[in-house]
Amino acid sequence: MPRSLQRCAALIVLALVLPLAACTNEADDAARKAADDLAASLSNHSLEGVVLTDADAAGAFEELVAPVAAYEVEVTAGEVERDGPSANAVLHWSWTVEGHEWTYDTSVALTEENVNEEARWAVEWSPAAIVPDLAADERIAVSREFGPRADVVDAAGEPIVTARPVGRFGLDKANVGPEQVGESAERIAAAVGIDPAAFRASAESSGPQAFVEALMVRAGEEHLHVNPDFSEIPGALVVEDTVPLAPTRRFAREILGFVGEATAEAVEASDGAIRPGDRVGLAGLLARYDGTLRGTPSVRIEAVGADDARRTLAEWDGDPAEPLELTLNQEMQLHAEDVLAQLGEDAGGSAIVAIRPSTGEILVAANGPGNGGMNAATAGQYAPGSTFKLVTALALLRAGVTPDQGVSCPPTLTVDGFTFQNYDDYPAGALGDISFRSAIAHSCNTALIGLRDRIEPSDLAAAAETLGLTAEIDLGYPASMGQVPDPEGETERAADLIGQGRVQASPLAMATVAASIQVGRTVVPHLLVGHTGEPEPAQPLTADEASVLQELMRAVVTEGSARFLGSIPGDPVGAKTGTAEHGQPDENGDLPTHAWMVGTHGDLAVAVFIERGESGAQTAGPLLRALFERW
Missing domain, CATH: 3.40.710.10 (DD-peptidase/beta-lactamase superfamily)
Structure with a gap:
């Protein structure tokens, strides 16, 4: 072939290859961006803004991730392999769970779609994208268990604040008809000396099987705080329990503080260390040293099947609580x-x-x-x-x-x-x-x-x-x-x-x-x-x-x-x-x-x-x- 014709053929081939390479790089970049955007959303425990092949998958995801939503997670996209209109992205997961690190990889499929003549990449979401091998009928469950709360002790090692018996006086709605709840609540409130209207409102807004606590009283002090007629009120119930308490109600209370169910403010300020329902120190030394006195919980994350079959995904042992030693006599x-x-x-x-x-x-x-x-x-x-x-x-x-x-x-x-x-x-x-x-x-x-x-x-x-x-x-x-x-x-x-x-x-x-x-x-x-x-x-x-x-x-x-x-x-x-x-x-x-x-x-x-x-x-x-x- 004459040299001039060879040059012409080369130019034609180059003209054909360049557009093809440009299209290939464009598609790779788009798939990569979709994977990165997905990882960024998952780091916020969300699929908001992520294009899904099945829009209903977002609701299923929210329900699935809810048990671990309180824990921080960082998700990054790793290798993205594209094969025409399909791609597979590796996701690197790094959770912080009660101070422990939980890391693993999953993969997610991506599909190229054309919408209004514009190409975009959509995520084929499945439960296995959040946890390896998680089946469609499985859910995630998290259990946290604290060991015994440590005592506040004196210099001789004798307990100051320790678990002491109490009675929780309240209304058991399971043992009273719906029409009787309001009247019983007001009578119980009067018997223990609290606001009847407020307690009635609390009782009526609680679940139909709820026990609604009105007053907690130290064992042996019931006669000081509760009317003897309490037991005659329909639905009235005393639940025996133990609670960390000092020797007397007034013992160094302004300095020690007290233990109770975590407030919304305590939960918010704890960066995930405290959950609703936890019992924590709410004032004084019991609040300042709550982490020491509670220790850290043992945590287990499980996959739970429809038949309640469980398999452990991750678990960590907690640290035991340590006593707080005071010089008080x-x-x-x-x-x-x-x-x-x-x-x-x-x-x-x-x-x-x-x-x-x-x-x-x-x-x-x-x-x-x-x-x-x-x-x-x-x-x-x-x-x-x-x-x-x-x-x-x-x-x-x-x-x-x-x-x-x-x-x-x-x-x-x-x-x-x-x-x-x-x-x-x-x-x-x-x-x-x-x-x-x-x-x-x-x-x-x-x-x-x-x-x-x-x-x-x-x-x-x-x-x-x-x-x-x-x-x-x-x-x-x-x-x-x-x-x-x-x-x-x-x-x-x-x-x-x-x-x-x-x-x-x-x-x-x-x-x-x-x-x-x-x-x-x-x-x-x-x-x-x-x-x-x-x-x-x-x-x-x-x-x-x-x-x-x-x-x-x-x-x-x-x-x-x-x-x-x-x-x-x-x-x-x-x-x-x-x-x-x-x-x-x-x-x-x-x-x-x-x-x-x-x-x-x-x-x-x-x-x-x-x-x-x-x-x-x-x-x-x-x-x-x-x-x-x-x-």
Whole structure:
């Protein structure tokens, strides 16, 4: 063939091949894109936007995938092999199931369709595309099983929160006619003291065989909460159960929290770790350490046939729950709560905190019944009043003031137009020229305010830090120590010295101040065994400073405002009373007062706080005495 004809033939062949190659690459790319789009939709547990050869397959898919829809999955398309109008795509599945990884491959068929003269790839969906070899009559089932929930225990290993018997009082709709449900529900609600209308609505909206719980009651306390006529109501039923509970209903409840059925908020915030119906900690330490106390579940994923035949697709063993160990002394905690329970309603909120100075262990963190559920003991913020004079005393000692140094204690002292005075029953014999020791012992406001020029506000803040009243620290439990902000003017600077102004502290903080003085170093109070912190005050407490502060606290008992503690047997008792004005004046112009008292007795430091009281000595003092006499 002449060379010119050969060139012509080659050009003709090339012209025919190029369109064919272009069409082939186009079809491959379209199939690849269809596979990638399918994988992206499956990663969202959906077939939305995916073209299916059978549109009804989408509904079947949603039902099939529902049991595992709570778990994250990443699906990627692997190799796509095309053979004309058909293709097969490999799907790589990677599930995250309760912290475990489940990976496998499946394959799915694709078919090229022409719609309105436009080519597209459709997915031939089948159950085996989501799980290998899954038959059309099989479904996916997931079972999660937790082991026993761990206890909250004390340092001796004795249970604090553990499974205790309860009775669940409610309506069994299976044993009452539909026409009787509303009336029985209202009678049951009245018998257990809950809202009848609300319980009726709940009962009527529940399933026809449902047990609708009205109230859970500890075993042995039924007579306190349930009318004896309960058992005579049609459909009334008591279901016996066990629930993680503390020794008593009020035992450290504001700190421990409680266990109950997971709320919608808890489920949403858990990233799949918590499911509807799970029993979880819902407040306090039981919520914060719920994962530790529950452990992780054993999980089994199965394929279940129409005849209920089961085959395991994947399974993992869970991790056992671990107990949470606290430093609380159960006997002391119960006693402190009994003491606080004796306060009248007029006392408002109250708290008692006890610390072992040598170790920093919190032995008691008790809240009174008037707190309204608030954790005043370790997280409340209040003006500490004259208990804060221990901090002021340390700042003044560092400025050169000595216990025997003479100071002036006038009845009143005016600072920048504001007149300060001593508490109402301040002893007249302790006015005038007295020693600094006597000023602390009798709690002379005017004497300490008169010494304000000896120290700077930063000296007061540094002394507070030395004694443990420091910035917020996270030691694993709800705690707020307090604040000593820079004063805004001379009047506030004066007020700060006597625990007023904007100075605030929690009962935990003031117990920590007393504990630091007693042990001679900065104490970091801890509630969780093994979860301690190292204090880092800019100015550590010296042995001489601690000795003088102990002497001053002892003087409060031997000659000052806490002489009623002088008869406590055993180790010498140190103390400091405190009364702090707060809030708005009454019709007589008088401000309500917090009543405080801190004390030390051997290896024990205690703070007592009462929101509304006469004075530290009169209101908080008897409580501290009752504690020291028992402990």
